[in-house]
Amino acid sequence: MxxxxxxxxxxxxxxxxxxxxxxxxxxxxxxxxxxxxxxGILVRDPVCGVYVEKENSFSVRNGDVVEYFCSDDCRQKYIKQVQEQQKIQE
The missing domain is CATH 1.20.5 (Single alpha-helices involved in coiled-coils or other helix-helix interfaces)
Structure with missing residues (x-):
């Protein structure tokens, strides 16, 4: 026991x-x-919200702002969104 x-x-x-x-x-x-x-080493993907490293991410410059993405798909979705917003504003 x-x-x-x-x-x-x-x-x-x-x-x-x-x-x-x-x-x-x-x-x-x-x-x-x-x-x-x-x-500032990790940045948030504006499309899906995932945190990614700046140096290992996809990026797009939108005016003075650089946006970072986890994948090319998220980057393409962001580009589409920006283009649609620009069409609406015109």
């Missing part, structure tokens, strides 16, 4: 150890992403 109790306590301690480690890793990755956003 005593061996089962010791085994249960050891198993629970290992479980807590690994769960705390997993939680810390998740928090660290969230903090790293927030820091990258604040530093």
């Amino acid at each position: 005593f061996k089962i109790l010791i085994f249960g306590i050891a198993a629970y301690a290992l479980y807590r150890l690994f769960m705390n480690d997993k939680r810390k890793n998740i928090e660290k990755s969230e903090n790293d992403e927030a820091k990258k956003v604040a530093d």
Whole structure:
């Protein structure tokens, strides 16, 4: 009986150890992403809302503003939206 109790306590301690480690890793990755956003390394895709790295993204210049996209599909959707808005304004 005593061996089962010791085994249960050891198993629970290992479980807590690994769960705390997993939680810390998740928090660290969230903090790293927030820091990258604040530093301007990550930018938000205006079409789908995904955060992408500036240097590994597709981009379009709209006047003085440069927009960054996660994929060419999002970039094409954005271009279509801008063209439609320009047609409406004319």
